[in-house]
Amino acid sequence: MSRPRAKLTNRFPGCPVESTLSFLDGKWKGVILYHLMEGTLRFNALRRKLPSVTQRMLTKQLRELEEAGIISRTIHPVVPPHVDYALTPAGRSLKPVIAALAVWGHENVICEDGRSTIRPFPEDGADAGAVESAA
Amino acid sequence: MSRPRAKLTNRFPGCPVESTLSFLDGKWKGVILYHLMEGTLRFNALRRKLPSVTQRMLTKQLRELEEAGIISRTIHPVVPPHVDYALTPAGRSLKPVIAALAVWGHENVICEDGRSTIRPFPEDGADAGAVESAA
DNA sequence: GCACATAGTGCCGAAAAGGATACCGTCAAT
DNA sequence: ATTGACGGTATCCTTTTCGGCACTATGTGC
DSSP states (O other): OOOGGGOOGGGSTTOHHHHHHHHHOSTTHHHHHHHHTTOOEEHHHHHHHSTTSOHHHHHHHHHHHHHHTSEEEEEEOOSSOEEEEEEOHHHHTTHHHHHHHHHHHHHHEEEETTEEEEOOOTTTTOOOSSEEOOO | OOOGGGOOGGGSTTOHHHHHHHHHOSTTHHHHHHHHTTOOEEHHHHHHHSTTSOHHHHHHHHHHHHHHTSEEEEEEOOSSOEEEEEEOHHHHTTHHHHHHHHHHHHHHEEEETTEEEEOOOTTTTOOOSSEEOOO
């Protein structure tokens, strides 16, 4: 159940980019992995790091990541429940990918009042002579 | 209009990973960029590379990428319409990101009959002593 | 007796994303 | 006269996603 947004990769066989994205897709997976890269976290610890995610959504995203084999969920059967989320080896192998995403986002994205835009590139006015799409 | 799936990055300030993902999100953006990395393509050329995408969706995704400033759309006003899609400098700066995604997908994703799964990792049986979530 | 913390689940409903299909205009070839 | 290529739109409909809220269980502390 619940493969992320029906991103079934078989529709365009051989696109490794979409294959990877299909695992990162879902509203909070990126952030979750970003935080888990730094170490194991408990459910509520993670929740505190993502203030705007509801419990329901966090659970859902974690379950999807777990089902994909990217993170592990370890239940310590103690009296106030205690559940640890950590990266599996597969999850750890995503490190360079997450890092690349983080670097680009850090360098090129400007978040201002609710929207994120790409930092303007200097060369971005170069015209080759034809008609640019007039918005 | 149409920022991708309301992935408004301001909700979790300072997550560069989601910032980047917000631009790659949308069902076909990954593949589109993957193909455009290799050079300019015309609408129908792109379409032929993505057999299962409808015209409508392709247009939509291209428009979103254009709006984001990742690709450029150049109309040559000739008689059978001729429109070129190419990466902008901003789009080209995504190359390492797309490459990272492609590498990981290539190495770790197995696409079999409609589903993509992560290639099993050898170390993936290591148990630390606690209760693994029994699905 | 009551509230709190932990880690969830279930149900509802709105909104968005995605897919199918049909249609547009022009020119060239058949 | 019809068909095809090109690069789209418009419309409709279904699926998915996401968010809100309430509810659960257990043990501890007040």
